[in-house]
Amino acid sequence: METAQRVYKGLEGVYVLESSLCLIDTEHGKLYYLGYDVEELAEKSSYEEVSYLLLHGRLPKRPELEEFVGKLRSEMRLTPEEMRDVQYAAKRTGPMDALAAFYLFASKDPPQTKDPMEHAIRAVAKAGSVLGNVVRVQRGEEPMEPQPELGIAGNLVYLVTSKKPEQYQTEFLDDILILHAEHGVPASTFGAVVTASTLSDIYSSIVTGLMTLKGPLHGGAAEAAYYQFVEIGDPNRVESWLERALAEKRRVMGFGHRVYKIYDPRARYVKAMAARAAELAGGRVKTLYEIAVRLEQAAIERLSARGLYPNVDFWTPIVYTAIGIPPGYFTAVFAVSRVVGWVAHVVEYWKDNRLIRPLHLYTGPESGQRYVPIEERG
Amino acid sequence: METAQRVYKGLEGVYVLESSLCLIDTEHGKLYYLGYDVEELAEKSSYEEVSYLLLHGRLPKRPELEEFVGKLRSEMRLTPEEMRDVQYAAKRTGPMDALAAFYLFASKDPPQTKDPMEHAIRAVAKAGSVLGNVVRVQRGEEPMEPQPELGIAGNLVYLVTSKKPEQYQTEFLDDILILHAEHGVPASTFGAVVTASTLSDIYSSIVTGLMTLKGPLHGGAAEAAYYQFVEIGDPNRVESWLERALAEKRRVMGFGHRVYKIYDPRARYVKAMAARAAELAGGRVKTLYEIAVRLEQAAIERLSARGLYPNVDFWTPIVYTAIGIPPGYFTAVFAVSRVVGWVAHVVEYWKDNRLIRPLHLYTGPESGQRYVPIEERG
Numbered sequence: 001m002e003t004a005q006r007v008y009k010g011l012e013g014v015y016v017l018e019s020s021l022c023l024i025d026t027e028h029g030k031l032y033y034l035g036y037d038v039e040e041l042a043e044k045s046s047y048e049e050v051s052y053l054l055l056h057g058r059l060p061k062r063p064e065l066e067e068f069v070g071k072l073r074s075e076m077r078l079t080p081e082e083m084r085d086v087q088y089a090a091k092r093t094g095p096m097d098a099l100a101a102f103y104l105f106a107s108k109d110p111p112q113t114k115d116p117m118e119h120a121i122r123a124v125a126k127a128g129s130v131l132g133n134v135v136r137v138q139r140g141e142e143p144m145e146p147q148p149e150l151g152i153a154g155n156l157v158y159l160v161t162s163k164k165p166e167q168y169q170t171e172f173l174d175d176i177l178i179l180h181a182e183h184g185v186p187a188s189t190f191g192a193v194v195t196a197s198t199l200s201d202i203y204s205s206i207v208t209g210l211m212t213l214k215g216p217l218h219g220g221a222a223e224a225a226y227y228q229f230v231e232i233g234d235p236n237r238v239e240s241w242l243e244r245a246l247a248e249k250r251r252v253m254g255f256g257h258r259v260y261k262i263y264d265p266r267a268r269y270v271k272a273m274a275a276r277a278a279e280l281a282g283g284r285v286k287t288l289y290e291i292a293v294r295l296e297q298a299a300i301e302r303l304s305a306r307g308l309y310p311n312v313d314f315w316t317p318i319v320y321t322a323i324g325i326p327p328g329y330f331t332a333v334f335a336v337s338r339v340v341g342w343v344a345h346v347v348e349y350w351k352d353n354r355l356i357r358p359l360h361l362y363t364g365p366e367s368g369q370r371y372v373p374i375e376e377r378g
Numbered sequence: 379m380e381t382a383q384r385v386y387k388g389l390e391g392v393y394v395l396e397s398s399l400c401l402i403d404t405e406h407g408k409l410y411y412l413g414y415d416v417e418e419l420a421e422k423s424s425y426e427e428v429s430y431l432l433l434h435g436r437l438p439k440r441p442e443l444e445e446f447v448g449k450l451r452s453e454m455r456l457t458p459e460e461m462r463d464v465q466y467a468a469k470r471t472g473p474m475d476a477l478a479a480f481y482l483f484a485s486k487d488p489p490q491t492k493d494p495m496e497h498a499i500r501a502v503a504k505a506g507s508v509l510g511n512v513v514r515v516q517r518g519e520e521p522m523e524p525q526p527e528l529g530i531a532g533n534l535v536y537l538v539t540s541k542k543p544e545q546y547q548t549e550f551l552d553d554i555l556i557l558h559a560e561h562g563v564p565a566s567t568f569g570a571v572v573t574a575s576t577l578s579d580i581y582s583s584i585v586t587g588l589m590t591l592k593g594p595l596h597g598g599a600a601e602a603a604y605y606q607f608v609e610i611g612d613p614n615r616v617e618s619w620l621e622r623a624l625a626e627k628r629r630v631m632g633f634g635h636r637v638y639k640i641y642d643p644r645a646r647y648v649k650a651m652a653a654r655a656a657e658l659a660g661g662r663v664k665t666l667y668e669i670a671v672r673l674e675q676a677a678i679e680r681l682s683a684r685g686l687y688p689n690v691d692f693w694t695p696i697v698y699t700a701i702g703i704p705p706g707y708f709t710a711v712f713a714v715s716r717v718v719g720w721v722a723h724v725v726e727y728w729k730d731n732r733l734i735r736p737l738h739l740y741t742g743p744e745s746g747q748r749y750v751p752i753e754e755r756g
Contacts (some may be wrong), residue, residue, distance in 0.1 A: 004735035007393045010575070011730035014392070020742030035743035057742075061755045088466055093486040100585065104479050108471040185738045191572040191586060197388070198565050198593020206568060207478065208586045213608050215576020217733050259735075327533045355595050356638075359562045364398030364435075365413035371422050377439045 007361050016190065016356075021054055021344055022182045024125070029262045030174045033182055034058065039269050044084075047152050047177040047337070048072060051124055053345040054182055055117065059208040073148035076155060077127035078133070082106070083143055086130055090137035095332040098134045100129070100210040107203035116350060119202040122345040127336040127364060128152050131221050132159025135329055153177055156336065166236075168280050168289075169323045172273055173333075179266045179312065180334050182341035187218070188212040196346040197356040209342040213335055222330040226317035227252035238294040244304070252299050254314025256307070266312035271296075276314045277322035285322045292318060387741050392570065398720055399432055400560045407640045412436065416649050417624025423528050425555040426450060429502055432560055433495065453503030453525035454533060456511070460484070461521055465506055468478070468515035473710040474597075478588040479506070485581035494662040494728060495549075497580040498721040505714040506530050510537025510607035513707055527664045531555055533715065538700040546658050546703045550651055551711075554697060557644045557690065558712050560719035562637075566590040566597070567716075567723050572644040574724040575734040591713055600708040603632035607669045616672040620680070630677050633657055634685070644690035649674075650694045655700035663700045670696060672683070 006341055008014045023032040023223040034053055052060045052068050060068060078086065082102070089101035129146040136159060146155050150165070152298055153174035157165035185193070191212040192205040245252065257264055276320045278289035296310050303309075316360065320330050343368035386392045394658035401410040411417040411432055419428055430438045430446050456464065460480070467479035476600035484504065507524040514521055514537060517553060524533050528543070563571070569590040570583040592599035610619045623630065635642055656667035672686050681687075698708050 005393060007396055010397060010734050011736035012732075014736045015383060015739045016389060016736040017387060017738050018385055018741045019741070023742065023745050024741045025745065030745070032745040032747075035745050035747035036749055037746070040749050042457055044751075049752075059750070059752075059755060062752050065752065084468065085648050089482075092463065094485045095481045097485060104467075104482070105470045107475060133469055167406035186573050187576050187734050190736055191569055192733065194565050194569040195574060195586065195590040195593070200589055200592055200593035200596075204589035208573065208589045211578055211586045211589075212576055212583035214582055215578035216572070217722045218576035218578075235583070244724060277472040311563040356389050356391075356565050356568065358389035358392045358394040358563050358568055360397040361393045362396050363396045363400045364401065365399050365651050366409040367403065367408070367413050368415070369410075370415035371414055371418050372420075373435070374427075374437075374440050374443065377437060 005361060011190075014270075017193065017349060018058065019184070019345065019348060021341070021348065022184055024259055026260055026262075027259060029265050029268075031124045031183070031265050036198055037256060038179060039265060042175040042178045042269055043274065045178065046179070047174050050178045050181055052277075054340050055120060055347065059264045071121050072125040072152065075122045076129050076146050076148040077150070078126070078129055078146060082126075082130075083133070084135045087137050087143060090134040095131065095134050095138070095209050095329050096214045096335060097139075099130055099332060100207045102126070102130045103203045103206045103210070107201055116202055116343075116347050118161055118349055120340075123202055123206055124340045125152070125342055127339045128156035129159070131329070131332050131336050132156050133324065134332070135160050139326075156333075157323055160326075160329075168276075172277060172319050173323050176270070176316060176333070177337040179269060180337040182338075183342065185345070186218065187215070192342040193345055193349050194356045196349055197348075197353060199353065200248060202343055202346055205346045206339060206342055209337055209338065213338065219331040219334055221254055221311070221313035222320070222334065223327055224318045225329045226288075226330065228253045229288050229295075229317065232291050232295065235287070235290040236280050238291060238315060239298055242295065242374055252303065252308075253296070255299060255303060256309070260309070260311065261307040263309045264311045265313055267310050268318060270312055270315035271310070274318040281322040283316060286319060288318045292304065307357050319355050367377050383739060384707070389568075393482075393570065394563060397723065397726060398435065399719070399726065400562055401547055402562055402637055404638055404640075407638060407643050408645050409561070409645075415545050416557060417588050417643060418743050419447040419535050419609055420553040420556045420647055429718045432499060432718050433725065443475055444633060449499050450530065453522050454526040454530070455498045456504070456507050456524060458506075460504075460596070461511070464511045465515050465521060468512040468594045473509065473512050473516070474588050474592045474713060476516075477508055477584065477710060477713060480504070480508045481484050481581040481584045481588070485579055494580055494721075494725050498718075498725055500717045501580055501584055501721055503530070505717045506534035507537070509707070509714050513704065514540075534711075535701055538704075538707075546654075550655060550697050551701050553651060554648070554694060555715040557647060560598060560716075560722065563723070564596065567591070570720040571723055571727050572734045573749070574727055575731060577728075580721055580724055583724045584717055585718065588713055588718065591709065591716065597709040599632055599689070599691035599697070600694045600712065601705055603692050604629045604666075604699070604705045604708065607666050607673075607695065610673065611670050613665070613668040615671050616669060617676055619671065620676050620739040621717070624644055624680065628685075630673070630681065632688055633687045634687070638687070638689065639685040641687045642689045645688050645693055646695060648690055648693035648697060649688070652696040655697050659700040663696060666696045666699060679699050749753045 006045040048069050058354040085105045089098035092305040133143045154165050155168045192209040194206040196205045426447050463483045467476035500638040519564045532543050534545045566587040570587040572584045573586040656664040
């Protein structure tokens with residue numbers, strides 16, 4: 001009946017959709033959004049403009065960007081009801097689940113306009129305002145009104161630190177958000193598309209993305225890398241720590257990537273940011289950076305033959321720490337940036353929607369088993 | 379670099395995993411769980427026993443079933459905190475989102491035991507108690523304590539109707555729950571597995587399942603069929619309604635299935651239940667049944683050549699109405715029954731986990747676009 005019975009477990013190497021959003025050039029270690037080098041975008045553009053690029057497929061002219069940013073800013077505010085949702089969820093569960101709860105509740109509110117783009121923009125705008133207040137509530141602080149005029153990155157730093165952010169903090173976070181905005185169809189994005197393919201709504205797709213990014217094989221690597229640096233504790237202990245770790249067959253966190261077999265371009269960019277962050281912030285950030293640099297060198301000597309290089313999650317913890325993001329929230333910041341990638345894929349997929357309905361290869365007992373009454377089961 | 383560039387859109391015909399849970403025999407119109415004919419299970423077994431079968435791969439002996447049912451019953455109760463979650467979510471959003479919110483919050487609570495089976499059983503047990511109270515709260519009624527000794531089906535009828543259920547109501551719902559418990563890898567189950575493949579938790583996988591089942595191309599068919607019967611209103615108007623509907627190229631709701639090309643075995647079983655329900659409940663249920671019977675006959679004459687037959691969603695609305703489930707909650711009852719299918723797939727997949735990470739075929743602009751400063755964009 002069906003053609004081949006080969007099982008594509010993990011869907012490795014299987015093309016599941018067409019997309020114009022990003023090109024991952026694994027051979028040259030480059031990443032492009034709509035043809036633009038992501039490193040150039042991080043340097044010259046803003047997260048808001050990159051969001052426009054991903055949602056509309058091209059860079060905006062000035063009036064278009066102004067209109068788009070205006071919409072984002074008005075949606076960055078939280079209504080009293082939304083603020084109650086954030087507080088309820090933040091007290092009840094972890095940051096990823098609290099973000100998801102917000103989007104669950106948000107899906108009820110808006111007039112269900114036919115235009116998914118309005119919902120997409122709303123979803124992108126809210127993410128940082130929600131996460132910033134989740135951090136606050138979970139630290140026992142009062143929630144704060146978002147400051148949309150600080151931009152998406154600046155507003156998140158402001159909410160997390162309770163201070164008007166330093167220029168460099170906003171710039172660092174803006175770059176990080178740009179670099180994490182889109183990356184093809186990893187599990188979380190593919191899950192979001194699976195949800196969308198039933199014509200479920202944008203918010204539900206985001207919830208699926210969050211539930212999937214939560215998994216330690218996907219979104220947790222930056223936090224694991226951070227705790228690894230903390231465990232090492234001192235740059236002079238790197239080599240002895242690595243010896244023991246490799247002897248115990250422990251993984252070096254933040255090394256290797258399913259897609260990149262050479263240096264992850266995002267990692268290269270964030271490494272340079274981490275160097276600047278270490279200088280600007282000094283103290284603990286500097287120590288973390290020195291540990292990371294020495295660990296990278298020592299580990300590359302041993303692991304690069306196996307195609308293992310530092311990925312972006314190896315370097316982001318240092319930058320996050322300089323910005324003031326606590327380690328329990330690294331994955332959630334990743335999620336905030338990736339919201340735009342998820343919704344851009346959904347909007348793109350809906351232009352030629354096809355319900356995702358694969359098959360399974362049956363490996364169970366022969367059909368026609370006799371239902372033996374419970375008394376007679378031996 | 380990669381092998382073939384064929385895009386498997388919708389993953390139609392693609393085998394994504396191995397599973398021993400169910401065999402869908404599309405040629406003969408049969409469905410088996412672990413080799414047992416689902417119609418025989420509906421007739422002779424209980425939803426609790428079928429849950430054991432799906433989770434453990436075989437039918438239980440009596441002491442095993444008693445222990446399993448004991449666990450389910452103790453988990454069917456809702457703690458005061460869980461009851462608060464249900465009330466908060468039910469007031470804030472729709473039934474599918476409220477169920478999802480409950481599982482989001484539930485993922486925080488239990489001691490994170492290493493054994494996913496404990497979480498699976500907890501998740502299966504809670505679903506009906508939560509949904510029953512969501513219905514109550516959304517109708518403006520007070521929540522009620524679940525009655526575990528009524529069983530999963532009886533407890534749900536009790537919570538929805540505020541009355542000790544009639545024997546036939548419990549039996550009907552129990553059969554419906556069995557028939558909907560598992561069906562391979564439709565979008566919702568596949569989504570749940572995508573989430574699980576990152577080693578995210580059981581509850582997160584259920585949330586993904588709910589977000590995906592919500593979509594009108596997946597879970598909404600029974601409600602659409604119900605409103606179609608209501609629109610027709612009278613058995614004598616069926617033929618004229620159908621003439622007009624086909625002329626206007628409207629779909630007949632509850633007809634056709636991506637997998638079955640002949641009569642859906644679950645539809646056959648539920649049709650017989652609907653006949654009994656019409657006799658037992660009379661009144662409006664009888665009218666709905668008579669409309670459905672006449673619509674089936676008239677529509678088969680015109681549509682069977684195109685491989686379109688009534689699916690299970692064509693008949694369930696009649697049975698749901700006899701049980702006392704309001705139409706806005708049909709999809710959520712489907713979800714309650716499918717929780718066990720989702721978690722059984724997750725537990726099975728984790729035995730040989732592989733991160734799901736497909737590829738996309740890039741169709742966007744050539745890489746190396748120049749980032750033109752905004753002032754210079756024409």
